[in-house]
Amino acid sequence: MRHHAEEVSPGASLAEKVEWLIQNLWPADAGPPRNNVETAAAIAHATGEDISSTTVWKLRTGRQENPQLKTLTALATFFAVPIGYFGFPVESEPIRDDLTLTALRRDVQHGVIRPEVLRALVDLSPEARWVVDEMILAAAEADRERHA
Structure with missing residues (x-):
């Protein structure tokens, strides 16, 4: 389900933000959604709020x-994000950072990213970490271009 698309910018549309949540922060215990009907049902089941598939669409x-x-x-409840993610007046950078860390944690828990890789990154010298940072940014850019 995770596409590891570029982070959603603070000025992104609501549609882009909702889609990013569905693709990157879908709760593991909800089972992957195959369509808007399943998405609406999972949200309604988890939150008690009746949301139609038309609304999701x-x-x-x-x-x-x-x-x-x-x-x-x-x-916000279903995806465990602050309501400010959707554009209410709060600082956007901490929210983006929190969402990025949440997505990383879930990827580690699901084996998409191996925990030993993150531990090794922490143990690297600042110089070696900079090299890894540059490689990751270059790989992300190449991936975006390939999928554009």
């Missing part, structure tokens, strides 16, 4: 840019 496609607060609250 509208959110994902940008046809609904101003949903009800209860809908955003249900999404």
Whole structure:
């Protein structure tokens, strides 16, 4: 399910933010969604908030840019993100950093990233870590270009 797309920018549309959550922070215990009906059902089941598949479709496609607060609250609850992720006035960088760390933790838990790799990164010298940083950024750029 995870596409490891570029992080969502603070100025991203609501549709881009919702899609990023579905692709990158889908709860492991919810089972992967195959369509908007399953996505809506999983959110409703987990939060108790009735969300229709049409609402999910509208959110994902940008046809609904101003949903009800209860809908955003249900999404925030389901994906375990602060409500500020959707554009309420809070600092955006800490939210982006928190989401990135959450996605990394889930990838480690699911074996997408091996824990020993992260531990080795922490143990590297600053110079060696800089080299790894540059390689990761170059690989991410090449991946974005390949999938564009």
